Amino acid sequence: MNRRDLLTCHVTDKSRPAASMGPEFYTNAVLRTHENKPVKFYDDLIRGKISLINFIYTGCTKSCPRSTGNLVKAQKLLGDRVGRDVFMYSITIKPEEDDPEVLRSYARSHGARPGWLFLTGSDYDLTTIRFKLARWDHPKLDFDPDQHTGMVRYINDSLNLWTMCPTYATPRQLVECVSWIEPTKPFAARLRENYVKQAEIDRETRQAEPPRSVFRRAHGWPA
Amino acid sequence: MKKVPRESAKSKKQKPNTIEQTTHGNGMTRRTALKLGAAAGTLTVLTSRKSLATSMMFDTVPPEPTVCSPNPTHSPATTPFVQALPIPPVLRPFKLNPAPTKSANLAAGEAPRADHQRWEEFLPQNNYDMNLIPANHTFHPDLGPTYCWTYNGIYPGPTIIGQYGIPIVVRFHNNLPVDHTGFGSNTHTTHLHNGHTASESDGFAGDFWGPGFFKDHHYPNIYAGYDTFGAPGDPREAMRTFWYHDHRHSFTATNNYRGLNGMFLLYDDIDTGYETGGDHNALHLPGQYGLYDIPLNFTDKKFCPDGQMFATAPDAVPAGDKFIVNGAIQPFFQVAQRKYRFRMLNSGPARIWTFSLSGGKKFILIATDGNLLEHPVEKDSLELHVSSRYDAVIDFSDVPIGQSIYLSNIAPQFVSNAPEPLPDPNVNINNVVMRFDVTTTAQDHSVVPDTLCQYPDLNLNEVVTTRIWNFNLENGQFKVNGLIFDANRADATVKQGTAETWIIRNKLPASGWTHPVHIHLEEGRILSRNGAPPPPEESGRRDVYPIRPGEEVHIFLRFREWFGKYMIHCHNLGHEDNFMLVRWDVGTETSLVTSPVDSLGNPNPEAQPNPDPPILSRLYNKKGVLA
Numbered sequence: 001m002n003r004r005d006l007l008t009c010h011v012t013d014k015s016r017p018a019a020s021m022g023p024e025f026y027t028n029a030v031l032r033t034h035e036n037k038p039v040k041f042y043d044d045l046i047r048g049k050i051s052l053i054n055f056i057y058t059g060c061t062k063s064c065p066r067s068t069g070n071l072v073k074a075q076k077l078l079g080d081r082v083g084r085d086v087f088m089y090s091i092t093i094k095p096e097e098d099d100p101e102v103l104r105s106y107a108r109s110h111g112a113r114p115g116w117l118f119l120t121g122s123d124y125d126l127t128t129i130r131f132k133l134a135r136w137d138h139p140k141l142d143f144d145p146d147q148h149t150g151m152v153r154y155i156n157d158s159l160n161l162w163t164m165c166p167t168y169a170t171p172r173q174l175v176e177c178v179s180w181i182e183p184t185k186p187f188a189a190r191l192r193e194n195y196v197k198q199a200e201i202d203r204e205t206r207q208a209e210p211p212r213s214v215f216r217r218a219h220g221w222p223a
Numbered sequence: 224m225k226k227v228p229r230e231s232a233k234s235k236k237q238k239p240n241t242i243e244q245t246t247h248g249n250g251m252t253r254r255t256a257l258k259l260g261a262a263a264g265t266l267t268v269l270t271s272r273k274s275l276a277t278s279m280m281f282d283t284v285p286p287e288p289t290v291c292s293p294n295p296t297h298s299p300a301t302t303p304f305v306q307a308l309p310i311p312p313v314l315r316p317f318k319l320n321p322a323p324t325k326s327a328n329l330a331a332g333e334a335p336r337a338d339h340q341r342w343e344e345f346l347p348q349n350n351y352d353m354n355l356i357p358a359n360h361t362f363h364p365d366l367g368p369t370y371c372w373t374y375n376g377i378y379p380g381p382t383i384i385g386q387y388g389i390p391i392v393v394r395f396h397n398n399l400p401v402d403h404t405g406f407g408s409n410t411h412t413t414h415l416h417n418g419h420t421a422s423e424s425d426g427f428a429g430d431f432w433g434p435g436f437f438k439d440h441h442y443p444n445i446y447a448g449y450d451t452f453g454a455p456g457d458p459r460e461a462m463r464t465f466w467y468h469d470h471r472h473s474f475t476a477t478n479n480y481r482g483l484n485g486m487f488l489l490y491d492d493i494d495t496g497y498e499t500g501g502d503h504n505a506l507h508l509p510g511q512y513g514l515y516d517i518p519l520n521f522t523d524k525k526f527c528p529d530g531q532m533f534a535t536a537p538d539a540v541p542a543g544d545k546f547i548v549n550g551a552i553q554p555f556f557q558v559a560q561r562k563y564r565f566r567m568l569n570s571g572p573a574r575i576w577t578f579s580l581s582g583g584k585k586f587i588l589i590a591t592d593g594n595l596l597e598h599p600v601e602k603d604s605l606e607l608h609v610s611s612r613y614d615a616v617i618d619f620s621d622v623p624i625g626q627s628i629y630l631s632n633i634a635p636q637f638v639s640n641a642p643e644p645l646p647d648p649n650v651n652i653n654n655v656v657m658r659f660d661v662t663t664t665a666q667d668h669s670v671v672p673d674t675l676c677q678y679p680d681l682n683l684n685e686v687v688t689t690r691i692w693n694f695n696l697e698n699g700q701f702k703v704n705g706l707i708f709d710a711n712r713a714d715a716t717v718k719q720g721t722a723e724t725w726i727i728r729n730k731l732p733a734s735g736w737t738h739p740v741h742i743h744l745e746e747g748r749i750l751s752r753n754g755a756p757p758p759p760e761e762s763g764r765r766d767v768y769p770i771r772p773g774e775e776v777h778i779f780l781r782f783r784e785w786f787g788k789y790m791i792h793c794h795n796l797g798h799e800d801n802f803m804l805v806r807w808d809v810g811t812e813t814s815l816v817t818s819p820v821d822s823l824g825n826p827n828p829e830a831q832p833n834p835d836p837p838i839l840s841r842l843y844n845k846k847g848v849l850a
Contacts, residue, residue: 021535063698066698150699160405163408164800164801166701180410180474184409202337
């Protein structure tokens, strides 16, 4: 094991969720927030939380502004959940350019609200985390900053459930993906949802599709 | 061969219903009782019924395994050829209780869906029951049993064998763990690839449902072109080798890797499944199922040092280093000196197999993606993309008894097998997928004729419009026509009863990814690949079109019989989970622009008015060949 890993992946805390992969997987690398506070990656950011993680750099003018803009809208839709059980993290892939000061003005200029941290740290730690959370499994792309994945990684550490959503998806989709990694609701609640969903489907399909006989007549076939 | 205790499950299943009827025998119908129960949020009747129905069958549901240490570099060593090739058992029809209905039977626990289209016209004659449950499966005796998600407790799932003209309903019960943690999602939807089925039975990626509910999928088993050709449809449109698999959006790779897939075959008067009998049209290809008509479901997986299947949460499913056929690692299959029909399926998640046989043996390719070729094609090697199927005949009649033929993947990445001295020095054990041992003689009535079928007419005058689908990686996200998949947004509407030409491009020259593009509902014909006519093995009807970097493929498609939402998507399971899908609808009008707006209603800069179809008529002659 690398000496560095020994320092950052210290012994597992007993209070972590049973399903979690823990700091052995996520590392407990010390990162710095845009408020210039040191945080341990697993203990302070991941443990027991639902986290939305994406990778940016402030000098990225191609895709990052739109990505961050979408996440700002998603944060609004999530409302007071952000900071309570859902946490958002944007991690820089160019720590040499993005110090806490730069990240703070980036966060402020986009209107990111509390519950969303912008993080920097050592290049080694950030690359390790990025390869664990959001790699293409494609060396050419994984080392090209312009092609860094534009996906948001969703992690529910309590259940060790993962999913992802493109940052260019709609804010509604970005919020919907949170529900995919939440605990399964009680049966009765889901049954009630089924009736609501069925009413929606009936409204759409029973109007949208013409009766078969109408269709057959339109094509000159016997009805 | 493992068997699911069908009878006991059946008897258990019917008992609870009588309990319900006596409980609510005071003039209240069962339905209202359930509705009231739902309204009150108690649901005792419903939940107890379900748990009773499943308890007998699934008493021994294994618990979810603990997480294996992140990413072992390679799987433990296994000795090749110690297991015989398993043949998935055939699923028997089952009397469903309650009986399937046209509208979703929410009170009985069915998930919401649109009404079955043309239900009265294609009333189901056979019903089948499928339970998605966790079960232990042994991929290799050296590894021991490992935790999987299965259809009816076995991996691969049981094979459904149907007949054209006999509509069926398959009821999929989601009994995946409610308290699921880790790899995959306990919500699910099943796609029959590539059934000519109505949208509500197609397993649309956004229409998934959770544990405790079921959904009826109606498979009318009609030939495409039923309406224009008249009942029972145009047998030239027959597709014969299907597979069913989980299609839950963003979890397709993980749920399939966990084991949620199986085969589905349809026979008819032409391809009867028997080598003798039938009318004058009958082909007499090698049969029957399990004897000389053998499914081969290829996949690759990775295993932890303790023998558990490696399945931890990180996004992409791992590139497997164990070659698995029908759930067994490197099996052997004892064959007789005669012809066999193999239905080769690549069930993913991502590997492109290139198969070859030892001793200079050739594959006689008779069908691509389940559709017979006009003439058989002899091939030294077969490139099988994810989700594609090849029906290949291998003739062992000239192989001496006692000799073996090795099926190898000649695009290898394989390690960690126990070394074994091999009789054939020309075969590299690390590439071998399975071994055929010729052990006996047998009569062979089967025939592979020079002409297997006639293709349906390819009439470019039917084409009303042309659409372009650009598959691309931009801003670190997979996009089609510059847009992200949204299950609630259709990027194109095609008019039922019309034909279109679709141009698929892989605008990804930098990455080296091939996208096996799959189109739901209809099989297409490749008009041209990079401006040239398709090679013989691509001239037939297909539903998966591998597009290599920078390639452009033109496809002719008709849209018939059904309405609703369908998809075109990359079938590399990791790519589709990363949103490389498009929803398109069959409706009553042709949309004149493809992908005009994103789901926020913003104009899409990559949207294109569909090119004028007459250009195509000038490009291609009447047979669809480039002029």
